[in-house]
Amino acid sequence: MKREDIEKVISELEALKVKTAAEVEEARVRFLGKKGEITALFEEFRTVDKDAKREFGAPLNELKKAAMAKIEELRESIVEIAAETVREDLSMPGYPLSLGSRHPVSIVRQEIVDIFRKFGYDVAEGPEIEDDYHVFEALNFPPNHPARDMQDTFFVSAGHPNPLLLRTHTSSVQVRTMETQKVPIRVVCPGRVFRNEAISARAHCIFHQVEGLYIDEGVTFADLKQAILLFAREMFGPETQIRMRPSFFPFTEPSAEVDVSCNICHGKGCNICKGTGWLEIMGCGMVDPNVLEASGIDSTKYSGFAFGMGIERIAMLKWQVNDLRHYFENDLRFLREFSTAVEV
Numbered sequence: 342m343k344r345e346d347i348e349k350v351i352s353e354l355e356a357l358k359v360k361t362a363a364e365v366e367e368a369r370v371r372f373l374g375k376k377g378e379i380t381a382l383f384e385e386f387r388t389v390d391k392d393a394k395r396e397f398g399a400p401l402n403e404l405k406k407a408a409m410a411k412i413e414e415l416r417e418s419i420v421e422i423a424a425e426t427v428r429e430d431l432s433m434p435g436y437p438l439s440l441g442s443r444h445p446v447s448i449v450r451q452e453i454v455d456i457f458r459k460f461g462y463d464v465a466e467g468p469e470i471e472d473d474y475h476v477f478e479a480l481n482f483p484p485n486h487p488a489r490d491m492q493d494t495f496f497v498s499a500g501h502p503n504p505l506l507l508r509t510h511t512s513s514v515q516v517r518t519m520e521t522q523k524v525p526i527r528v529v530c531p532g533r534v535f536r537n538e539a540i541s542a543r544a545h546c547i548f549h550q551v552e553g554l555y556i557d558e559g560v561t562f563a564d565l566k567q568a569i570l571l572f573a574r575e576m577f578g579p580e581t582q583i584r585m586r587p588s589f590f591p592f593t594e595p596s597a598e599v600d601v602s603c604n605i606c607h608g609k610g611c612n613i614c615k616g617t618g619w620l621e622i623m624g625c626g627m628v629d630p631n632v633l634e635a636s637g638i639d640s641t642k643y644s645g646f647a648f649g650m651g652i653e654r655i656a657m658l659k660w661q662v663n664d665l666r667h668y669f670e671n672d673l674r675f676l677r678e679f680s681t682a683v684e685v
């Protein structure tokens with residue numbers, strides 16, 4: 342037995358290169374198998390004299406340990422390569438990922454806007470911090486008229502002839518649209534509105550509305566009724582009926598409140614429609630000539646209709662969520678009800 346025999350095996354081990362698991366196994370057999378090079382050295386070691394035993398015992402054991410470690414290292418490198426291959430294999434099935442979800446208010450806003458887009462309406466937007474003129478005065482609320490109390494207002498700067506305030510309805514966007522666009526006008530105006538209300542299941546200081554406005558020559562109440570009927574059937578189903586009850590808004594004359602037939606009990610009476618068979622969904626009316634004139638539209642030539650609805654109200658009817666606060670608390674257990682898991 343010679344030192345060179347051991348050194349030769351060490352350099353062979355060092356030079357070892359493998360690409361596959363089968364080659365690792367081949368290398369193990371070549372060095373450590375029954376007829377392997379290292380096994381052969383151990384067999385030879387049994388036959389040598391005492392001095393040689395003392396000389397070669399430790400290096401031989403070292404060699405065996407090193408060989409086992411090397412084989413293990415090679416085996417792991419193969420597993421890593423395999424993992425990388427898996428990552429790059431685009432034909433492998435995907436992992437399901439849960440995505441964030443759209444807020445129920447956005448879902449319903451989009452649905453409402455999409456329905457009116459189909460009817461040829463454009464989308465218009467305006468500022469949330471508005472002035473008194475656009476929220477009240479141009480909409481025929483006379484100065485200091487108690488009608489302003491209908492909508493408890495958050496003022497940003499009071500004591501000014503035209504104070505800044507948080508808009509209480511999206512009807513302000515009607516005014517901005519009439520100021521900037523030429524007739525014919527056909528718009529829906531989705532947005533957030535603010536009212537100084539105590540928060541409860543039925544009222545909130547923030548909510549969302551979609552306003553609608555249609556102005557042209559010869560627009561009548563029959564057009565208004567038809568537009569709302571078509572909308573209601575798209576939104577709540579083809580069997581839906583509507584009814585209009587006389588109402589009052591400073592900016593429309595005549596004005597009406599619109600109910601849709603209850604899509605839950607189909608008119609039989611349930612706790613959602615409180616036994617009436619009808620659900621209130623919006624206010625509407627023919628644009629008051631004063632409102633047209635305030636924004637420079639000739640009321641002797643043109644007429645129009647307007648309507649406004651609460652998005653949360655429609656969402657509540659759609660999903661039978663009867664506490665408004667759910668829409669603003671951002672409780673993930675609630676929001677996840679509207680999420681979808683997708684395969685990517």
Ligand code: DAH
Pocket residue numbers: 509510511512552553590593623624625626647648649650
């Ligand atoms: N602005 C009203 C509100 O906030 C809703 C409304 C009613 C809008 C009648 C209209 C309308 O355009 O014609 O309660």
